Amino acid sequence: MTAPTGWIPVALSSEIEAGASAGAVVDGREVVVWRDTSGVAHAWEDRCPHRGMRMSFGFVRGDHIACLYHGWQYDTAGQCRYIPAHPDLDVPQTIKVPTYATKEANGIIWSTLSDAVADEATPGETAEVTPLRSLYVDCPAAFIRETLESASMPGFTEPEGETIFAAVADSVWTLTTGEDRLYIGVQPVNPSQTALHVVIAGPQATYAGAGQAHFSTWLETLRRSLEDGAPEEATSAPMTTAEVA
Ligand code: FES
Secondary structure, eight states, rough: OOOSSHHHHHHHHSSSTTTTTEEETOOOOOEEEOOOTTOOOOOOOSSTTOOOOOOOEEEEEEEEEEETTTOOOEOOSBBBBEEEEEEEEETTTTTTTEOEEHHHHETTTEESSSSSOOOOTTTTOOOOOOEEEEEEEEOOOHHHHHHTOOOOOOOSOOOOSSSSEEEEETTTTEEEEEEEEEEEEEEEEETTTEEEEEEEOOOOOOOOOOHEEEEEEHHHHHHHHHTTOOOTTSSOOOOOOOOOO
């Protein structure tokens, strides 16, 4: 699998509340995604420099995240600021968690998995979105894409209509039926699993509640169909439209 580049989705914004943290895996790399209590999202290497505990098991206090194991505290730049066992120690600047460039757009948290900001804007940014869900599918991303290219999505505001698939970028796909559009951030987890972070491109006044339930049900059916038809090898043929619909 080719390593993803540019802005890569790591979580749905609505799933990481202020003061919370979660682990993600991108192409085999472990990432902690956390949000400080002022609301800013961060993505770092998911490993404490002390003894390697996952930072995603830690707890957030204000603009710091503390490791679960021995309580070392790191500020938003990843710099260790406090070691409980040595409260008077001036912590060396070398004790630092690698941090990654992070942004939020379209209801999704994105990271470059490096300290460099990607040159391109996050593709396909829209004005208003309604969060839907993150979907973990036991299939390679290429198989899911091939399937979606011929899938039929039941619209919400216009149930009938041709479904149009578009790959805005490797990490961003859209599915459109009539006035309804799903915006899908594609996170390759490993060669056999992909996370899809899905939002509805449209206002919550239209889609919150019934609209979210409508597309969430369809996505769950899609996931089961994908996994039932998943190839042993990533190069197998995609499913047909009829199998997905
Ligand atoms: S492993 Fe994180 S503080 Fe010890």
